Amino acid sequence: MKKFFLMLITISLVFFALSSKANSEGEAMFSALGCASCHGQGGYSTDANIPSLAGKDVEWIVQQLEYFQSGERQNSYMNAMAPMAEGFERSIAEYLSMQNPKQ
Template structure:
């Protein structure tokens, strides 16, 4: 019984930490300016990112970083979050 409780507590703490990092990476990367604080855009020209599949979001960010996918704004912004794509994608997928 004690082992199960410890595992559940560690898992809960770890998930909360990942969400906090993803949220702060998302906000500090400038993503929220266009895509909204929780990935729901207030501007009709910017897509909603909340609920997107995490693997899809990671791929799109990497494609913008490499130039495979072209958009003047995203090609400039995506490199800022390099190395934090997965945390951001995980955060958005849970919104």
């Protein structure tokens, strides 16, 4: 009986870890790629020249990253940074969209 409960707990922990994966991956990549050094922790920019990303729409963020990658949107910093986010656009965008914009 004890083993059964332990197994139940393990299974629910695994599900929990899997369901929160996208968010934590986005969070990890946002810091690992250095995005946070300009856009601030959690996307709350403290620099007037750099836009805050917290609470922005997922699709909109993904779209902006693709525009910076293709050069359709021009900014020297972001044209260098956006290609590094390749493959993680959506998880980063999901993480940022979940942040409360009014903090």
